[in-house]
Amino acid sequence: MEPIAYVTRLNEFYRSQGFPSYRWTVNEDAPLTLLKKPLSQCRVALLTSGGVSRKDAPAFNPQARNDLRLDSIEKETPAHFFAINDAYYNHDDADRDINCIFPIDRLRELAAEGIIGGIAPHHYSGFMGRIYIRSTVVNEAAPTLVQKLRDESVDVFVLVPA
Amino acid sequence: MVVSTGRDLSAQVKPPRTVFVNFPMGNPFGGAFDIGQQRTILLDALRALETMAKGGDIIDLPYEWHEEFRMNLGSGYSSAGSK
Numbered sequence: 682m683e684p685i686a687y688v689t690r691l692n693e694f695y696r697s698q699g700f701p702s703y704r705w706t707v708n709e710d711a712p713l714t715l716l717k718k719p720l721s722q723c724r725v726a727l728l729t730s731g732g733v734s735r736k737d738a739p740a741f742n743p744q745a746r747n748d749l750r751l752d753s754i755e756k757e758t759p760a761h762f763f764a765i766n767d768a769y770y771n772h773d774d775a776d777r778d779i780n781c782i783f784p785i786d787r788l789r790e791l792a793a794e795g796i797i798g799g800i801a802p803h804h805y806s807g808f809m810g811r812i813y814i815r816s817t818v819v820n821e822a823a824p825t826l827v828q829k830l831r832d833e834s835v836d837v838f839v840l841v842p843a
Numbered sequence: 844m845v846v847s848t849g850r851d852l853s854a855q856v857k858p859p860r861t862v863f864v865n866f867p868m869g870n871p872f873g874g875a876f877d878i879g880q881q882r883t884i885l886l887d888a889l890r891a892l893e894t895m896a897k898g899g900d901i902i903d904l905p906y907e908w909h910e911e912f913r914m915n916l917g918s919g920y921s922s923a924g925s926k
Contacts, residue, residue: 684851684865685913689851708857712898715896768917769919777875781870781872782872796889838844843869
């Protein structure tokens with residue numbers, strides 16, 4: 682099947698609700714940093730923005746707007762030790778198996794097999810719900826996260842918007 | 844590297860690298876306990892890091908969801924106008 686036209690469909694939805702047009706982020710190009718070593722030597726971390734929290738942390742607000750909360754997730758966290766609170770997508774499958782959106786077990790397997798060099802001490806979960814404060818994300822939240830990744834010598838960062 | 848289920852969204856935001864999976868939101872790595880599919884998609888994303896050379900590019904992964912699916916944004920959008 683053809684990919685779903687989310688932009689068109691959401692524009693129609695907002696219009697039907699009488700909202701002003703949504704100002705999408707449109708970038709003309711993107712920076713790219715080439716890998717400096719083979720994957721088998723790279724340290725990998727994951728980010729989910731799917732409202733995923735450890736069971737010993739507060740739940741995310743499923744209806745969140747402009748919530749820049751970012752949780753650090755210890756890499757050893759078992760797959761069953763997560764809760765998902767996010768009203769903006771269907772997470773029935775991910776409720777049963779977090780690896781559908783946050784493949785923490787699969788990454789552990791790839792590390793054990795030596796396909797990747799290792800797993801960073803922490804993964805991340807945050808930026809869930811709807812965020813309209815773009816400049817705060819770009820100028821403050823993202824650089825803070827980048828510094829955390831640098832501090833833990835992360836080579837590869839896999840972001841999963843759910 | 845972004846693992847995306849929204850091809851048009853990724854095309855306009857342009858993360859440095861994207862692999863697109865034409866699966867429903869909520870299933871970017873496949874179904875629950877479908878270990879083989881989850882592993883394949885994660886591995887495809889990681890391996891693509893070694894070949895992608897232009898910022899903003901998207902690789903379309905070849906997998907098909909087991910049924911037709913529609914946009915399902917959950918319950919949140921039904922209250923999109925409320926504060």
